[in-house]
Amino acid sequence: MATAADLNMATDSVGCEGRISHLKREFGARRSRLKGATGAHTWASWVVLTYDLHTLASPPMRR
16 A cells, blocks of 8 residues: 555656656757766756746746
């Protein structure tokens, strides 16, 4: 039987995978075109910065 902690961890995992998929589809976060670990870090940082700027520029959603 799954505990509350197990369910919470599974929910977090699904949320993280969804965010990663969104970054890949919408912001081109596929393979890094830069070499090495430093290049991959730089590539990921630019993708996250692009996502953050896009989020800040978007009008707030009404509920």
